[in-house]
Structure formats: C-alpha cells, structure tokens
Amino acid sequence: MVLLSFDIEEFDMPFEYGKDISFTDQIAISRTGTIAILDLLDKHQVIATFFCTVTFAENIPDLIERITRSGHELASHGYYHSDFKPEHLLQSKLKLEELSGKEITGYRMARMMPVDEQEIEKAGYTYNTSINPTYLPGRYNNFNISRTYFTKDNVLQIPASVSPMIRFPLFWLSFHNLPLGIYKSLASWTYKKDKYLNIYFHPWEFTYLDDFERFGFPGYVRKNTGNKMIQRMNNLIEWMKSKNYPFGTFQEFIKAIKK
Structure with missing residues (x-):
C-alpha cells in the first residue's frame, strides 16, 4: 500500500532562512498548494492522508470539508x-475533530522532530x-530506529520510508532533487522489500518558490517546485498505478496489518 x-500547515519555512512572511501569505500559499494537491488526487481517484495544523485548518474550512468529503484521512500536525x-x-486532536467532524487518530510532529510516545x-x-x-546532517540521526513500523508505548510508530540497506530517504527533498527514474527505482526497491511506502510532501512545494529574495531558499529546496512539482507528482502517481500499487490512508493501512 502507498x-x-x-503536511498542510501555515507556510512558515522562510523564517528558517532569515526571511519574513506575513501570516496572510503563509495561509494563501499553502492554500493554493493544497488545492493543487486535491485536484491531482481527484484526477487520479487516489486517497491520501493530510496532517494538518489547527492554525491552518481554522483558515481553510472549505478545504477541510473537501478533504473529508473526498475520503481522505485528516490527522494532526500539531x-x-x-x-x-x-x-x-x-x-x-480535539480541535481538528471539532472542525472536521471526524475522529483524529494519527499524529506527525512538525519537521519530523522527536516527540514523547x-x-x-x-x-x-x-x-x-x-x-x-x-541520517541527515543537522536534522536527523536515526540509524538506530527501525526502518519499518513497530509499536512503542502502545502507539504504532510508522516511520517515513527509506530504502533498504543504505537507508536513502524517499521524502519530499529527495523527490525534488533526484532524477525521477532514480527516485522510482528506489521507491520500487523499498516497496518490494517492505510491501508499503510512506512518503510525504507539503502544499507549498506545489507553488512557485523560485523567488530567492522573497523566500531565501537554496537551490535544492526550490528545485522542481510549482508546475514542475505538479507534473512530477502526476507522473509518479501514474507510474504507481501502472505498477498496481494500491493507495490508502494510514487508518486503512493499520486495519490491513492487523488482520
């Protein structure tokens, strides 16, 4: 299962690069990207999981309704x-349940930072x-943690997918910078080994980020964003469907592995 x-959130990433951005722009940029994502998923009739902050959810009630109405899972991003x-x-958890009318069962910490289980x-x-x-310099050093799902403190832990053996991460930054053929090869290798893929992206990746003066992003962050990202994601989903990889939410995955 794919x-x-x-991770849909207020677009605060420019602050990490010493740039200021208004709250209005933070919401508007992430909103534009979320719509692009939902349109792509609708086109391919694919379901996904949206990890949303309360701050963002409160500012996009129509998109929260669209996410749940389309059969996607809503989970917490803090x-x-x-x-x-x-x-x-x-x-x-409680606020997202109030806003969506759905049970919230999953959590993802902002920036994939540690959280007490x-x-x-x-x-x-x-x-x-x-x-x-x-291992990513300055960000993660998690070689001691299982590559695949496990239970800790009565909570199912579902790590992001990395390749077997060398643990090459398949997250958003790899997707932007690797040739698409190499990314697909790594994804195929991982899927064959693990029988599932857990890959994540953000709405702002689907918007124009090449304005260095405005956002301050280095080339490896802004590479293949905007329309290029939409085209690459379209290509990836088409490829996965041609391989007959089923798509599912985290809630569906948990039901499947518990059978």
Whole structure:
C-alpha cells in the first residue's frame, strides 16, 4: 500500500532562512498548494492522508470539508507549526475533530522532530509517524530506529520510508532533487522489500518558490517546485498505478496489518 501524505500547515519555512512572511501569505500559499494537491488526487481517484495544523485548518474550512468529503484521512500536525508544547497534542486532536467532524487518530510532529510516545498515547492517538529513520546532517540521526513500523508505548510508530540497506530517504527533498527514474527505482526497491511506502510532501512545494529574495531558499529546496512539482507528482502517481500499487490512508493501512 502507498501511504501518500501531505503536511498542510501555515507556510512558515522562510523564517528558517532569515526571511519574513506575513501570516496572510503563509495561509494563501499553502492554500493554493493544497488545492493543487486535491485536484491531482481527484484526477487520479487516489486517497491520501493530510496532517494538518489547527492554525491552518481554522483558515481553510472549505478545504477541510473537501478533504473529508473526498475520503481522505485528516490527522494532526500539531496546533501550530513553529511552536510545540505537550498539551498541544490533545488540544490539536480535539480541535481538528471539532472542525472536521471526524475522529483524529494519527499524529506527525512538525519537521519530523522527536516527540514523547507516552504523551502521544495519553493524548489518545493510535499511531505516530514523526520518524525519518535516516541520517541527515543537522536534522536527523536515526540509524538506530527501525526502518519499518513497530509499536512503542502502545502507539504504532510508522516511520517515513527509506530504502533498504543504505537507508536513502524517499521524502519530499529527495523527490525534488533526484532524477525521477532514480527516485522510482528506489521507491520500487523499498516497496518490494517492505510491501508499503510512506512518503510525504507539503502544499507549498506545489507553488512557485523560485523567488530567492522573497523566500531565501537554496537551490535544492526550490528545485522542481510549482508546475514542475505538479507534473512530477502526476507522473509518479501514474507510474504507481501502472505498477498496481494500491493507495490508502494510514487508518486503512493499520486495519490491513492487523488482520
């Protein structure tokens, strides 16, 4: 099963590169990208999981309704994207349930940072997918963590997909920078080994990010964004469907592995 997911959030990433961006623009850019994603998923009749912050959800009620009406899963990405307190785990779950009318069972920490699994369980989540089980300088050093799903403190942990053996990450940044053929080869290798893929992206990737003065992003971040990203994602989904890879939400995946 392909677990295609999107971390939809207020677009605060320019702050990491010393650039200011208004809250209005943060919401507008992520909104534009989320619509592009939903249009692509509708085109291919594919379902996915949307990890959403409460801050973003409160500003896009029509898109939250569209996500749930289309059969996608809504999960928590925290209350805010750039601020975290343990109490936000439960607060974000309850608020997203109020806004969507759906049960929220999954959590992904902003920027895939560590989160206390005991706090995840206390907040009532079934699963956590906040682990990138690879090594990235200055960000992750998770070679000691299982590549594939496991249970810890009564919570199912579903790490992001990395390739067998060398643990090459298949996350959004790899998708932008690798030739598409190489990315597909790594994805195919991983799928054959693990019987599933857990790959994630963001709405702002589907918008124009080449304005260095405005966003401050280095070339490896802004490469293949906007229309190029839409075309690449369209190509990836078509390829996966040609391989007969089924798509599903995290909730569906959990039901399948528990059978």
